[in-house]
Amino acid sequence: MKELTAYVVDGHDVRIRPAPLEREWMDNTDQRFAYRCLPLNIANAHGWELLCTTAFSAIWDGRPSIDAIRLKSSHSAKRPQP
Numbered sequence: 001m002k003e004l005t006a007y008v009v010d011g012h013d014v015r016i017r018p019a020p021l022e023r024e025w026m027d028n029t030d031q032r033f034a035y036r037c038l039p040l041n042i043a044n045a046h047g048w049e050l051l052c053t054t055a056f057s058a059i060w061d062g063r064p065s066i067d068a069i070r071l072k073s074s075h076s077a078k079r080p081q082p
Contacts, residue, residue, distance in 0.1 A: 004048065019047035 006014050023044065026034035035041055055074040062068065 013053075015051035017049050017051070019044070019049045021045055 004016070006016055008014050021044065023034075026032065026040075026044070057072045059070045059072075060068055061070075
């Protein structure tokens with residue numbers, strides 16, 4: 001097994017685990033066809049789950065810049081002022 005290093009910032013607790021090999025959405029594809037897509041199956045087998053205590057959504061609009069990713073949290077956490 002390869003090693004994964006996670007760095008904790010701002011004193012948060014990091015909960016991380018290997019992702020399961022089987023996924024409900026893959027099971028629900030016609031005849032479990034998603035498992036027959038080799039690149040998808042390989043990526044799925046090497047995934048990790050970062051367990052968050054707050055729900056969030058992430059949207060990527062396809063551009064290569066950092067502002068192409070929008071994160072929205074359901075928690076109204078206060079950010080520390082510099």
